[in-house]
Amino acid sequence: MRSAFYISDGTAITAEVFGHALLSLFTIEFNHVTVPFVETVEQAEEVVRKISESFRDTGERPLVFYTIVNTEIRKVVAKSVGINYNFLDQFVAPLEKVLGVPAKPEKHRTHSIHEKTYDIRIDAVNFALANDDGSNTKDYEQADIILVGVSRSGKTPTSLYLALQYGIKAANYPFTEDDMGDILKLPAVLRRFKHKLFGLTIEANRLHQIRSERRANSRYASLQQCRMELREVENLYRKEKIPCLNSTKYSIEEISAKILAQTGLQRRKY
């Protein structure tokens, strides 16, 4: 199997995202190897050896995606037997021309603690955890958004993703049978913050499947129960005009991006 190397003097996240996006256009499988924090010439030479070994072992030249700020280290990696994708660099000179100022590469700027919204993101993660699953309803004043929905409709991972990636303070509140009674009404604790609510829903069959993995053959997981709960929340979203999204076919990355697009919520981190 051909290897794909992702190399950087930082986390190599940028190299990975770019490389994956490119390789995902092909149906071939690759052996992925990430080498982050290549900070010395010796480490770079070690990586170059690994690339040579992979070529020798597989007979296929590895693909090498790299972002390296240090010129000396970059030159070493550029001499590997791999097929090099130094994908950022070729855009730098034209962009310097457009912007009329020279680039000032500094190591690790994009995924480092020095990134100016870092503390905001960590605060948001702590907020999401403290306000997960209706565990705390006292801090909704500070919430940017409150995700609502039935148990296992995707609220928690979405809250965490919104926090980690965008620095958005997302609380989440699960509608349970206790809230439903005869008919689901908006709990008083949520009514005050109605403008912050965003509803998730999901197809009954998918919910049944997810719940069955947790508690097989329980009433909680039964298709009938799933259908009933979803009908109730969807009626509520309609009645109260709560913006909502059916999460069935979407990843948390997609759900999060769609929530931002649909609500116009401003992210704190770009």
Next chain:
Amino acid sequence: MRSAFYISDGTAITAEVFGHALLSLFTIEFNHVTVPFVETVEQAEEVVRKISESFRDTGERPLVFYTIVNTEIRKVVAKSVGINYNFLDQFVAPLEKVLGVPAKPEKHRTHSIHEKTYDIRIDAVNFALANDDGSNTKDYEQADIILVGVSRSGKTPTSLYLALQYGIKAANYPFTEDDMGDILKLPAVLRRFKHKLFGLTIEANRLHQIRSERRANSRYASLQQCRMELREVENLYRKEKIPCLNSTKYSIEEISAKILAQTGLQRRKY
């Protein structure tokens, strides 16, 4: 201020990561605008209008980073007045030549629910939450790694990041004064899983600052207490030969990448 647009018929995450990495090389501020899920020609024309407006309002041609699978939609965006960075496409033809097969673009493959390790990542997030902060010590058998350290040394956000990004099941256990007694010993519940432990530590001043934001003027936040706890855990790491990392200067992205590099832990998602 010049605008930077990130446009896609998917989440636009790839466009954002690439664009940010490139723009972070410059010290200029930009007005960032992400437009995800551009799925029709009409939506594409709307984006093109927004780009024109930004040019008209600022007098500066916007930078436009895009990844669009649909040819028709891509053509519309490519005609905007912005400076276009269709950064993936130019690599496709050369890569097809290297690999000897044609690219098969499918929409949203990189950040979608169809990405094959998606369920693994969500399981890992649920595991991280259920095993956060020593709340549950019964499932360590299933853990890929158990992060240990004093309160507020970065264990929780790192566990979540490892889960979300890499599909790694990371539990975390906080050493508290109860564990310390006269001298900190490895709790029995951890000793069994010693091979899975990874220690975080942090500079006393930084810990004092973080804890003070939570509980100002408490003994918990005092510099003296922080110093004592850190001395104890660092002694323990040394004595028990637990691999460890000082997280003071690192983001959770960097801490996570360093943990993978240091332990050789295999990620489930690439």
